[in-house]
Amino acid sequence: MPHCPNCNQKWNLKKTLKAHGDHNLGTACPNCKEVQYVSRKTKQLQGFITMGYMIITFLAWREFELGAVPFFTVAILTIVLGIFILISATELSEELESGWRLIEDRKILEDINEGGAADISCPSFKHKDYPN
Known part of the structure; x- marks a missing residue:
């Protein structure tokens, strides 16, 4: 345990x-x-x-x-x-x-742990809340 x-x-x-x-x-x-x-x-x-x-x-x-x-x-x-x-x-x-x-995951998790918004700049990632 x-x-x-x-x-x-x-x-x-x-x-x-x-x-x-x-x-x-x-x-x-x-x-x-x-x-x-x-x-x-x-x-x-x-x-x-x-x-x-x-x-x-x-x-x-x-x-x-x-x-x-x-x-x-x-x-x-x-x-x-x-x-x-x-x-x-x-x-x-x-x-x-x-x-x-993974480098991108590590950066995103660091941003989340610091209380900031994650910077998702992957060109294949399309989401209405995260403009590229």
Whole structure:
């Protein structure tokens, strides 16, 4: 289970699951009430677990030609194992971090963390609120 980087309070299972559900919105620490975010390392781990799940279930279906019951057993056990690993390895951060280190994402997140408006100047990005 993760610990709050601000007050070092250990989070319970319910708060940890809520933090994963709201990983870009942040979750308030139950002790110090400071907003904490899921760390970049944890977001990357979540991506690798999802890819691993897809590979394992594909192999179970395609290569091992398992029947319906063994296939769904492998799929459910893989999901449970992935959730257990993710919850036990969750780390928190005091700042919103993107899942991958992209220069544009980093600049946008810095602007958001400083309270300013994000400067989105990507030519392929068209939005009525962000003129190019």
